[in-house]
Amino acid sequence: MNKSNNKLLQIADTLEHINEHLVLLAIDTEHYAMALQAVQTDDAISKGVIQAVIAALFRDSLFATDASEQMNSVLSMPEMEVTQHE
Structure with missing residues (x-):
């Protein structure tokens, strides 16, 4: 295999690794948002802050x-x- 193909394989491996992190980030942020939806408060300001963070x-x-x-x-x-x- 020549240097160019080795470099392409390294780039592809790096991109796959980055993609795995993106998938995990998407899952985690969605779970955090869902967890915040369970928070109950009567304070209007707190509700607004929580809704903004969820969004x-x-x-x-x-x-x-x-x-x-x-x-x-x-x-x-x-x-x-x-x-x-x-």
Whole structure:
């Protein structure tokens, strides 16, 4: 295997590792948001803060999921031979 193919394999492995982290981030943020939904308070300000944090967590979960789907798309592209031009 030549250097270019080795480099491509290293990049693919790194991208797969990053993708795994994105999936875990999406799951964790969604779970945190769901946990906060269980918090009960009569204080209007506290309710507003909790709702804002829940919304931000769900938004971040969607962002991480979208980024993971894009990463999957990149990782599933067909392999191509890389030639170096000097």
